[in-house]
Amino acid sequence: MPGLLLGDEAPNFEADTTHGRIRFHDFLGDSWGILFSHPRDFTPVCTTELGRAAKLAPEFRKRNVKMIALSIDDVSDHLAWSKDINAYNGDEPTEKLPFPIIADAKRELSIQLGMLDPDERDKEGMPLTARVVFVFGPDKKLKLSILYPATTGRNFDEILRVVDSLQLTAKNKVATPVDWKSGDRVMVIPSMPDDEAKKLFPEGIFTKELPSGKKYLRYTPQP
Structure with missing residues (x-):
């Protein structure tokens, strides 16, 4: 097709x-x-x-x-x-x-x-x-x-927003969460080990505690 x-x-x-x-x-x-x-x-x-x-x-x-x-x-x-x-x-x-x-x-x-x-x-x-x-x-x-x-x-404002996300994530090992806008905190990609993330994001990483105990919700300021 x-x-x-x-x-x-x-x-x-x-x-x-x-x-x-x-x-x-x-x-x-x-x-x-x-x-x-x-x-x-x-x-x-x-x-x-x-x-x-x-x-x-x-x-x-x-x-x-x-x-x-x-x-x-x-x-x-x-x-x-x-x-x-x-x-x-x-x-x-x-x-x-x-x-x-x-x-x-x-x-x-x-x-x-x-x-x-x-x-x-x-x-x-x-x-x-x-x-x-x-x-x-x-x-x-x-x-x-x-x-x-x-x-x-x-919604062309949404298209502008996704362009910001695409360009940011093309250069940095991060993902953008729901309703993200440029300047908001971003998420550390799941495949990155904690020790590597700490070196890559010196401004700090915040991990959301979850009932599962899994540490996959990791946030950091936008690079």
């Missing part, structure tokens, strides 16, 4: 976008990347999503993350719709967003990446793209994927 699994390398596809033609690996360069699809241009939920993504674009840039969107519409529709998105945000209604939007009218890339929603179809009965999020590391490999149906809008 077409699609991407964690650890898979992103296909080095070529595509027409609102910022010109791209080759995906060249577009990413040495950056992290977010490729996210939406069902259709000129639709209400998608407008709010891309509006929020545009507002958060400076935060993603601070984290060395390049964003790129995709749907089955063509470039001319993407450009016209971008005016609506900018107007929704209260900005000048220009044809450009801070990130490109891929045109995939033939659905070739959507099929290759496993992005089609079988329950949402256009007036010709053809499936629309779902709300997929792929996060790629600088090695071009998939680090995270999230799949939403067309009826449910995404």
